[in-house]
Amino acid sequence: MPNAVLFNPRPRIDRVPLDDGNVCYVIDDALLEPERLVDWASAQRAAFRPVDFNAYPGNYLPLPPQLNDALQTFYLRHMRELFDARRLLHMHCRLAMVTLPPQALRPYQWFCHSDQVGIDPACSIQASVLYLFKDARLGGTGFYRAVRPAEETARFYNDATQLSVAAFAQRYGLRPGYMLASNDYFARTGGVEARFNRLIFYDGSILHSGDILAPERLGDDPRTGRLTLNGFFTSRRRAT
Template identity: 25%
Template structure:
Protein backbone atom coordinates (compact mmCIF):
# COMPACT_ATOMS: atom_id res chain seq x y z
CA UNK A 1 0.00 0.00 0.00
CA UNK A 2 1.81 3.09 -1.29
CA UNK A 3 1.91 6.63 0.09
CA UNK A 4 0.29 5.65 3.38
CA UNK A 5 1.34 8.44 5.73
CA UNK A 6 -0.13 10.11 8.80
CA UNK A 7 -1.07 13.70 8.17
CA UNK A 8 1.14 15.95 10.31
CA UNK A 9 -1.72 18.47 10.23
CA UNK A 10 -4.35 16.06 11.58
CA UNK A 11 -6.48 17.26 14.47
CA UNK A 12 -7.54 15.29 17.56
CA UNK A 13 -10.73 16.26 19.37
CA UNK A 14 -11.69 14.62 22.66
CA UNK A 15 -15.40 14.51 23.45
CA UNK A 16 -17.14 13.26 26.58
CA UNK A 17 -19.57 10.36 26.42
CA UNK A 18 -22.63 11.61 28.35
CA UNK A 19 -23.34 9.89 31.68
CA UNK A 20 -19.99 8.06 31.68
CA UNK A 21 -16.41 8.90 32.62
CA UNK A 22 -15.25 8.01 29.11
CA UNK A 23 -14.25 10.01 26.06
CA UNK A 24 -14.31 9.41 22.34
CA UNK A 25 -11.58 10.73 20.05
CA UNK A 26 -12.30 12.28 16.68
CA UNK A 27 -9.30 12.57 14.39
CA UNK A 28 -9.83 14.60 11.23
CA UNK A 29 -7.64 14.42 8.11
CA UNK A 30 -6.05 11.24 9.44
CA UNK A 31 -3.98 10.38 6.36
CA UNK A 32 -2.08 12.73 4.11
CA UNK A 33 -3.70 11.02 1.16
CA UNK A 34 -6.36 8.32 1.32
CA UNK A 35 -6.11 7.44 -2.38
CA UNK A 36 -4.17 4.22 -1.78
CA UNK A 37 -6.75 3.09 0.76
CA UNK A 38 -9.58 3.81 -1.67
CA UNK A 39 -7.71 2.03 -4.47
CA UNK A 40 -7.41 -1.03 -2.26
CA UNK A 41 -11.09 -0.86 -1.34
CA UNK A 42 -12.36 -0.53 -4.89
CA UNK A 43 -9.88 -2.57 -6.89
CA UNK A 44 -7.99 -5.07 -4.73
CA UNK A 45 -10.02 -6.09 -1.70
CA UNK A 46 -11.68 -9.49 -1.89
CA UNK A 47 -14.98 -9.03 -0.11
CA UNK A 48 -16.13 -12.08 1.75
CA UNK A 49 -19.85 -12.79 2.22
CA UNK A 50 -21.78 -11.24 5.08
CA UNK A 51 -21.30 -13.06 8.42
CA UNK A 52 -18.09 -14.77 7.22
CA UNK A 53 -16.12 -12.85 9.87
CA UNK A 54 -18.44 -14.18 12.61
CA UNK A 55 -19.97 -10.79 13.22
CA UNK A 56 -23.33 -9.23 12.46
CA UNK A 57 -21.82 -6.51 10.29
CA UNK A 58 -24.48 -5.86 7.62
CA UNK A 59 -22.20 -6.05 4.63
CA UNK A 60 -19.00 -7.41 3.16
CA UNK A 61 -15.44 -7.15 4.43
CA UNK A 62 -11.80 -7.96 3.81
CA UNK A 63 -8.69 -7.63 5.96
CA UNK A 64 -6.67 -4.45 5.60
CA UNK A 65 -2.99 -4.78 4.58
CA UNK A 66 -0.37 -4.82 7.33
CA UNK A 67 1.03 -1.34 6.54
CA UNK A 68 -2.31 0.20 7.49
CA UNK A 69 -2.58 -1.90 10.66
CA UNK A 70 0.93 -0.88 11.77
CA UNK A 71 0.26 2.79 11.09
CA UNK A 72 -3.00 2.67 13.06
CA UNK A 73 -1.40 0.83 15.98
CA UNK A 74 1.54 3.24 16.16
CA UNK A 75 -0.81 6.23 16.04
CA UNK A 76 -2.97 4.83 18.83
CA UNK A 77 0.03 4.01 21.00
CA UNK A 78 1.76 7.35 20.54
CA UNK A 79 -1.15 9.78 20.37
CA UNK A 80 -4.18 8.35 22.16
CA UNK A 81 -2.83 6.09 24.93
CA UNK A 82 -1.14 9.08 26.68
CA UNK A 83 -4.58 10.74 26.85
CA UNK A 84 -6.24 7.82 28.65
CA UNK A 85 -6.31 8.63 32.36
CA UNK A 86 -4.69 5.86 34.36
CA UNK A 87 -3.58 4.03 31.25
CA UNK A 88 -0.75 6.21 30.03
CA UNK A 89 1.79 3.36 30.24
CA UNK A 90 -0.34 0.71 28.53
CA UNK A 91 0.71 -1.14 25.41
CA UNK A 92 -1.67 -1.70 22.55
CA UNK A 93 -2.20 -4.20 19.79
CA UNK A 94 -4.57 -3.84 16.85
CA UNK A 95 -5.75 -7.38 16.30
CA UNK A 96 -8.23 -6.85 13.47
CA UNK A 97 -8.72 -4.23 10.78
CA UNK A 98 -11.36 -4.65 8.09
CA UNK A 99 -12.30 -2.67 4.99
CA UNK A 100 -16.10 -2.70 5.17
CA UNK A 101 -18.92 -1.97 2.72
CA UNK A 102 -22.55 -1.99 3.85
CA UNK A 103 -24.74 -4.07 1.51
CA UNK A 104 -27.76 -5.24 3.50
CA UNK A 105 -31.11 -3.56 2.93
CA UNK A 106 -33.29 -2.86 5.99
CA UNK A 107 -35.83 -5.51 4.95
CA UNK A 108 -33.16 -8.23 5.10
CA UNK A 109 -31.75 -7.42 8.53
CA UNK A 110 -31.64 -9.90 11.36
CA UNK A 111 -32.93 -8.69 14.72
CA UNK A 112 -29.33 -8.37 15.96
CA UNK A 113 -28.71 -5.83 13.18
CA UNK A 114 -31.68 -3.64 14.10
CA UNK A 115 -30.23 -2.58 17.45
CA UNK A 116 -27.04 -1.03 18.82
CA UNK A 117 -24.34 -3.41 20.02
CA UNK A 118 -21.09 -3.70 21.94
CA UNK A 119 -17.90 -5.19 20.50
CA UNK A 120 -16.74 -6.47 23.88
CA UNK A 121 -17.70 -6.28 27.55
CA UNK A 122 -14.08 -5.59 28.53
CA UNK A 123 -12.91 -2.07 29.25
CA UNK A 124 -9.50 -2.68 27.65
CA UNK A 125 -11.04 -3.12 24.20
CA UNK A 126 -11.21 -0.23 21.72
CA UNK A 127 -13.00 0.26 18.42
CA UNK A 128 -11.93 2.42 15.49
CA UNK A 129 -14.00 3.60 12.52
CA UNK A 130 -12.14 5.30 9.69
CA UNK A 131 -14.79 6.87 7.45
CA UNK A 132 -14.17 6.74 3.72
CA UNK A 133 -17.38 8.50 2.81
CA UNK A 134 -19.12 11.70 3.77
CA UNK A 135 -21.73 12.79 6.28
CA UNK A 136 -24.60 11.86 3.96
CA UNK A 137 -23.82 8.12 4.31
CA UNK A 138 -23.93 8.13 8.10
CA UNK A 139 -21.60 8.21 11.07
CA UNK A 140 -21.81 6.48 14.44
CA UNK A 141 -23.95 6.93 17.55
CA UNK A 142 -23.61 5.91 21.20
CA UNK A 143 -26.77 4.71 22.95
CA UNK A 144 -28.17 4.12 26.42
CA UNK A 145 -30.26 0.99 26.97
CA UNK A 146 -33.15 2.62 28.78
CA UNK A 147 -34.62 -0.34 30.75
CA UNK A 148 -31.28 -0.93 32.52
CA UNK A 149 -29.94 2.64 32.26
CA UNK A 150 -26.66 1.37 30.81
CA UNK A 151 -24.25 2.73 28.21
CA UNK A 152 -20.99 1.09 29.21
CA UNK A 153 -21.09 -2.71 29.50
CA UNK A 154 -18.87 -4.90 31.68
CA UNK A 155 -18.57 -8.67 31.93
CA UNK A 156 -21.25 -8.80 34.64
CA UNK A 157 -23.63 -7.12 32.18
CA UNK A 158 -23.40 -9.76 29.44
CA UNK A 159 -26.78 -11.22 30.47
CA UNK A 160 -28.38 -7.88 29.61
CA UNK A 161 -27.53 -8.43 25.95
CA UNK A 162 -30.05 -11.28 25.77
CA UNK A 163 -32.65 -9.04 27.41
CA UNK A 164 -31.99 -6.39 24.78
CA UNK A 165 -32.48 -8.85 21.95
CA UNK A 166 -35.77 -10.10 23.41
CA UNK A 167 -37.02 -6.56 23.93
CA UNK A 168 -36.20 -5.54 20.35
CA UNK A 169 -37.94 -8.67 19.06
CA UNK A 170 -41.06 -7.70 21.04
CA UNK A 171 -41.15 -4.20 19.46
CA UNK A 172 -40.93 -4.84 15.69
CA UNK A 173 -42.73 -1.66 14.69
CA UNK A 174 -40.09 0.54 16.34
CA UNK A 175 -37.17 -1.67 15.33
CA UNK A 176 -37.92 -2.58 11.74
CA UNK A 177 -34.67 -1.41 10.14
CA UNK A 178 -31.39 0.26 10.98
CA UNK A 179 -31.53 2.18 14.25
CA UNK A 180 -30.72 5.83 13.60
CA UNK A 181 -32.49 7.66 16.43
CA UNK A 182 -33.81 7.13 19.94
CA UNK A 183 -36.56 4.55 20.53
CA UNK A 184 -38.46 3.48 23.64
CA UNK A 185 -35.57 1.08 24.37
CA UNK A 186 -32.51 3.05 23.28
CA UNK A 187 -31.59 6.68 23.83
CA UNK A 188 -29.09 8.19 21.40
CA UNK A 189 -26.72 10.03 23.75
CA UNK A 190 -23.98 10.97 21.28
CA UNK A 191 -23.86 11.25 17.50
CA UNK A 192 -20.61 11.48 15.54
CA UNK A 193 -21.03 12.54 11.93
CA UNK A 194 -19.06 10.83 9.20
CA UNK A 195 -16.49 12.80 7.26
CA UNK A 196 -14.12 11.51 4.63
CA UNK A 197 -10.76 10.56 6.19
CA UNK A 198 -12.11 11.01 9.73
CA UNK A 199 -11.14 8.44 12.36
CA UNK A 200 -13.22 7.95 15.50
CA UNK A 201 -11.98 5.90 18.47
CA UNK A 202 -13.99 4.76 21.49
CA UNK A 203 -14.14 1.92 23.99
CA UNK A 204 -15.66 -1.19 22.47
CA UNK A 205 -17.90 -1.81 25.48
CA UNK A 206 -19.97 1.29 24.74
CA UNK A 207 -23.37 0.57 23.21
CA UNK A 208 -23.16 1.90 19.66
CA UNK A 209 -24.37 1.61 16.09
CA UNK A 210 -23.98 3.15 12.64
CA UNK A 211 -26.38 5.85 11.42
CA UNK A 212 -27.49 4.46 8.06
CA UNK A 213 -30.18 6.91 7.01
CA UNK A 214 -29.73 6.96 3.22
CA UNK A 215 -30.43 4.23 0.68
CA UNK A 216 -26.92 4.84 -0.62
CA UNK A 217 -25.62 3.89 2.84
CA UNK A 218 -26.45 0.25 2.22
CA UNK A 219 -26.38 0.13 -1.58
CA UNK A 220 -23.19 -1.94 -1.75
CA UNK A 221 -22.07 0.31 -4.60
CA UNK A 222 -18.27 0.41 -4.71
CA UNK A 223 -18.40 3.83 -6.35
CA UNK A 224 -20.88 5.62 -4.11
CA UNK A 225 -21.50 3.24 -1.19
CA UNK A 226 -20.53 3.48 2.48
CA UNK A 227 -16.93 2.38 2.82
CA UNK A 228 -15.24 2.43 6.20
CA UNK A 229 -12.36 0.69 7.92
CA UNK A 230 -13.39 -0.93 11.19
CA UNK A 231 -10.57 -1.91 13.53
CA UNK A 232 -10.31 -3.40 16.99
CA UNK A 233 -7.54 -3.09 19.56
CA UNK A 234 -6.83 -4.11 23.12
CA UNK A 235 -4.54 -2.54 25.68
CA UNK A 236 -2.58 -4.07 28.54
CA UNK A 237 -0.05 -3.11 31.19
CA UNK A 238 2.46 -5.71 29.97
Protein backbone atom coordinates in the same frame (compact mmCIF):
# COMPACT_ATOMS: atom_id res chain seq x y z
CA MET B 1 -1.68 -2.16 -1.64
CA PRO B 2 -0.28 1.38 -1.76
CA ASN B 3 3.43 1.41 -1.00
CA ALA B 4 2.78 3.35 2.19
CA VAL B 5 -0.38 4.41 3.98
CA LEU B 6 0.66 7.45 5.96
CA PHE B 7 -1.30 8.91 8.83
CA ASN B 8 -1.07 12.58 9.68
CA PRO B 9 2.02 12.89 11.95
CA ARG B 10 0.59 16.00 13.66
CA PRO B 11 -3.08 15.24 14.13
CA ARG B 12 -5.53 17.62 15.72
CA ILE B 13 -7.54 15.55 18.20
CA ASP B 14 -10.93 16.97 19.12
CA ARG B 15 -12.71 15.72 22.23
CA VAL B 16 -16.45 15.23 21.74
CA PRO B 17 -18.29 14.67 25.06
CA LEU B 18 -21.30 12.36 25.16
CA ASP B 19 -24.31 12.90 27.42
CA ASP B 20 -23.44 9.99 29.72
CA GLY B 21 -19.91 11.21 30.53
CA ASN B 22 -18.14 9.17 27.87
CA VAL B 23 -16.04 10.72 25.12
CA CYS B 24 -15.40 10.23 21.42
CA TYR B 25 -12.19 11.58 19.88
CA VAL B 26 -12.29 12.98 16.34
CA ILE B 27 -9.35 13.49 13.96
CA ASP B 28 -10.00 15.14 10.62
CA ASP B 29 -7.55 14.81 7.70
CA ALA B 30 -6.31 11.56 9.23
CA LEU B 31 -4.55 10.16 6.14
CA LEU B 32 -2.14 12.19 4.04
CA GLU B 33 -3.42 10.62 0.81
CA PRO B 34 -6.80 9.00 1.52
CA GLU B 35 -7.72 8.66 -2.16
CA ARG B 36 -4.94 6.11 -2.63
CA LEU B 37 -6.58 3.77 -0.11
CA VAL B 38 -9.97 4.20 -1.80
CA ASP B 39 -8.38 3.43 -5.17
CA TRP B 40 -6.83 0.26 -3.76
CA ALA B 41 -10.12 -0.82 -2.16
CA SER B 42 -11.89 -0.30 -5.47
CA ALA B 43 -9.33 -2.48 -7.24
CA GLN B 44 -10.02 -5.19 -4.62
CA ARG B 45 -13.82 -5.00 -4.92
CA ALA B 46 -14.19 -8.66 -5.86
CA ALA B 47 -12.24 -9.73 -2.74
CA PHE B 48 -14.75 -8.25 -0.25
CA ARG B 49 -16.74 -10.96 1.55
CA PRO B 50 -19.96 -10.91 3.63
CA VAL B 51 -19.25 -10.67 7.36
CA ASP B 52 -20.03 -14.02 8.98
CA PHE B 53 -18.32 -13.62 12.37
CA ASN B 54 -20.31 -10.82 14.03
CA ALA B 55 -23.39 -8.68 13.50
CA TYR B 56 -21.85 -6.22 11.04
CA PRO B 57 -24.44 -5.77 8.24
CA GLY B 58 -22.22 -5.88 5.21
CA ASN B 59 -18.93 -6.88 3.61
CA TYR B 60 -15.32 -6.73 4.73
CA LEU B 61 -11.78 -7.06 3.41
CA PRO B 62 -8.81 -8.17 5.56
CA LEU B 63 -5.79 -5.93 5.15
CA PRO B 64 -2.06 -6.55 4.73
CA PRO B 65 0.27 -6.09 7.70
CA GLN B 66 1.63 -2.69 6.65
CA LEU B 67 -1.76 -1.01 7.04
CA ASN B 68 -2.41 -2.76 10.34
CA ASP B 69 1.01 -1.57 11.52
CA ALA B 70 0.37 2.03 10.38
CA LEU B 71 -2.90 2.27 12.32
CA GLN B 72 -1.35 0.57 15.35
CA THR B 73 1.51 3.08 15.35
CA PHE B 74 -0.94 5.98 15.20
CA TYR B 75 -2.91 4.54 18.12
CA LEU B 76 0.20 4.03 20.26
CA ARG B 77 1.62 7.49 19.55
CA HIS B 78 -1.51 9.58 19.83
CA MET B 79 -4.49 7.74 21.33
CA ARG B 80 -3.60 5.07 23.91
CA GLU B 81 -2.86 7.56 26.67
CA LEU B 82 -6.40 8.95 26.34
CA PHE B 83 -7.96 5.63 27.41
CA ASP B 84 -7.73 3.12 30.25
CA ALA B 85 -5.07 1.29 28.26
CA ARG B 86 -1.56 0.30 29.25
CA ARG B 87 0.12 -2.47 27.21
CA LEU B 88 -1.40 -3.24 23.81
CA LEU B 89 -2.11 -6.97 23.58
CA HIS B 90 -3.85 -7.31 20.24
CA MET B 91 -4.91 -5.12 17.35
CA HIS B 92 -6.55 -5.75 14.00
CA CYS B 93 -8.25 -3.71 11.30
CA ARG B 94 -10.27 -4.27 8.16
CA LEU B 95 -12.04 -2.37 5.41
CA ALA B 96 -15.81 -2.66 5.64
CA MET B 97 -18.97 -1.55 3.84
CA VAL B 98 -22.50 -1.60 5.21
CA THR B 99 -24.57 -3.11 2.39
CA LEU B 100 -27.76 -4.72 3.75
CA PRO B 101 -31.14 -3.06 3.14
CA PRO B 102 -33.28 -2.60 6.28
CA GLN B 103 -35.65 -5.43 5.38
CA ALA B 104 -32.73 -7.91 5.28
CA LEU B 105 -31.53 -7.16 8.81
CA ARG B 106 -31.82 -9.70 11.60
CA PRO B 107 -33.14 -8.42 14.99
CA TYR B 108 -29.64 -8.20 16.52
CA GLN B 109 -28.75 -5.73 13.73
CA TRP B 110 -31.62 -3.34 14.55
CA PHE B 111 -29.96 -1.69 17.51
CA CYS B 112 -26.69 -0.60 19.13
CA HIS B 113 -23.98 -2.97 20.32
CA SER B 114 -20.73 -3.06 22.29
CA ASP B 115 -17.34 -4.38 21.20
CA GLN B 116 -16.49 -5.54 24.73
CA VAL B 117 -18.28 -8.91 24.58
CA GLY B 118 -15.86 -11.70 25.55
CA ILE B 119 -13.08 -9.33 26.65
CA ASP B 120 -11.21 -10.17 29.89
CA PRO B 121 -12.29 -7.66 32.60
CA ALA B 122 -8.59 -6.91 33.16
CA CYS B 123 -8.47 -5.58 29.61
CA SER B 124 -10.10 -2.70 27.77
CA ILE B 125 -10.91 -2.42 24.10
CA GLN B 126 -10.85 0.71 21.97
CA ALA B 127 -12.37 1.03 18.52
CA SER B 128 -11.75 3.33 15.59
CA VAL B 129 -13.60 4.17 12.38
CA LEU B 130 -12.07 6.02 9.43
CA TYR B 131 -14.74 7.29 7.03
CA LEU B 132 -13.58 6.82 3.43
CA PHE B 133 -16.69 8.08 1.61
CA LYS B 134 -17.71 11.58 0.59
CA ASP B 135 -21.50 11.20 0.69
CA ALA B 136 -22.33 12.29 4.26
CA ARG B 137 -25.84 10.87 3.84
CA LEU B 138 -24.33 7.39 4.24
CA GLY B 139 -23.97 8.27 7.91
CA GLY B 140 -21.54 8.61 10.80
CA THR B 141 -21.73 6.92 14.21
CA GLY B 142 -24.25 7.20 17.04
CA PHE B 143 -23.70 6.38 20.74
CA TYR B 144 -26.19 5.06 23.28
CA ARG B 145 -26.74 3.83 26.84
CA ALA B 146 -29.11 1.15 28.09
CA VAL B 147 -32.11 2.50 30.03
CA ARG B 148 -33.54 -0.78 31.36
CA PRO B 149 -32.14 -2.87 34.25
CA ALA B 150 -29.13 -5.00 33.30
CA GLU B 151 -31.08 -8.25 33.56
CA GLU B 152 -33.79 -6.99 31.25
CA THR B 153 -31.23 -5.66 28.76
CA ALA B 154 -29.42 -9.01 28.73
CA ARG B 155 -32.72 -10.77 27.98
CA PHE B 156 -33.36 -8.30 25.16
CA TYR B 157 -30.01 -9.09 23.53
CA ASN B 158 -30.53 -12.82 23.97
CA ASP B 159 -33.97 -12.70 22.39
CA ALA B 160 -32.54 -10.75 19.46
CA THR B 161 -30.34 -13.72 18.59
CA GLN B 162 -32.91 -16.43 19.35
CA LEU B 163 -36.28 -15.16 18.13
CA SER B 164 -37.53 -14.85 14.58
CA VAL B 165 -37.96 -11.40 13.06
CA ALA B 166 -41.73 -11.51 13.56
CA ALA B 167 -41.56 -12.83 17.12
CA PHE B 168 -38.93 -10.30 18.22
CA ALA B 169 -40.78 -7.40 16.61
CA GLN B 170 -44.03 -8.41 18.32
CA ARG B 171 -42.45 -8.93 21.75
CA TYR B 172 -40.53 -5.65 21.84
CA GLY B 173 -42.57 -3.38 19.60
CA LEU B 174 -39.65 -2.64 17.27
CA ARG B 175 -39.56 -2.58 13.49
CA PRO B 176 -36.74 -3.73 11.20
CA GLY B 177 -34.28 -0.98 10.34
CA TYR B 178 -31.06 0.76 11.28
CA MET B 179 -31.01 2.54 14.64
CA LEU B 180 -30.95 6.34 14.52
CA ALA B 181 -32.57 7.51 17.75
CA SER B 182 -33.57 6.60 21.28
CA ASN B 183 -36.22 3.95 21.91
CA ASP B 184 -37.74 2.23 24.97
CA TYR B 185 -34.51 0.30 25.61
CA PHE B 186 -31.64 2.63 24.67
CA ALA B 187 -31.07 6.39 24.93
CA ARG B 188 -28.94 8.19 22.39
CA THR B 189 -26.07 10.04 24.09
CA GLY B 190 -24.51 11.70 21.05
CA GLY B 191 -23.00 11.10 17.67
CA VAL B 192 -20.37 12.08 15.12
CA GLU B 193 -21.23 13.03 11.55
CA ALA B 194 -19.40 11.34 8.71
CA ARG B 195 -16.78 13.30 6.82
CA PHE B 196 -14.30 12.03 4.25
CA ASN B 197 -10.95 11.18 5.88
CA ARG B 198 -12.35 11.67 9.40
CA LEU B 199 -11.08 9.18 12.00
CA ILE B 200 -12.83 8.58 15.33
CA PHE B 201 -11.73 6.65 18.43
CA TYR B 202 -13.94 5.56 21.33
CA ASP B 203 -14.05 3.07 24.17
CA GLY B 204 -15.37 -0.17 22.71
CA SER B 205 -17.56 -0.75 25.76
CA ILE B 206 -19.79 2.16 24.70
CA LEU B 207 -22.96 1.11 22.92
CA HIS B 208 -22.80 2.37 19.35
CA SER B 209 -24.32 1.96 15.91
CA GLY B 210 -23.76 3.28 12.42
CA ASP B 211 -26.08 6.18 11.60
CA ILE B 212 -27.37 4.81 8.30
CA LEU B 213 -29.37 7.88 7.27
CA ALA B 214 -30.12 6.85 3.68
CA PRO B 215 -30.07 3.04 3.37
CA GLU B 216 -31.23 3.28 -0.23
CA ARG B 217 -27.78 4.70 -1.06
CA LEU B 218 -25.86 1.71 0.31
CA GLY B 219 -23.96 -0.51 -2.10
CA ASP B 220 -20.92 -2.72 -2.55
CA ASP B 221 -18.86 -0.36 -4.71
CA PRO B 222 -15.96 1.04 -2.62
CA ARG B 223 -16.06 4.28 -4.60
CA THR B 224 -19.69 5.07 -3.82
CA GLY B 225 -20.58 2.88 -0.82
CA ARG B 226 -20.10 3.37 2.91
CA LEU B 227 -16.42 2.37 2.94
CA THR B 228 -14.71 2.53 6.34
CA LEU B 229 -11.46 1.36 7.90
CA ASN B 230 -12.38 -0.23 11.24
CA GLY B 231 -9.77 -0.83 13.95
CA PHE B 232 -9.90 -2.65 17.30
CA PHE B 233 -7.29 -2.42 20.08
CA THR B 234 -7.22 -4.66 23.16
CA SER B 235 -4.98 -3.50 26.01
CA ARG B 236 -4.26 -4.22 29.64
CA ARG B 237 -6.03 -1.72 31.88
CA ARG B 238 -3.95 0.73 33.88
CA ALA B 239 -2.80 -0.39 37.32
CA THR B 240 -5.03 0.88 40.13
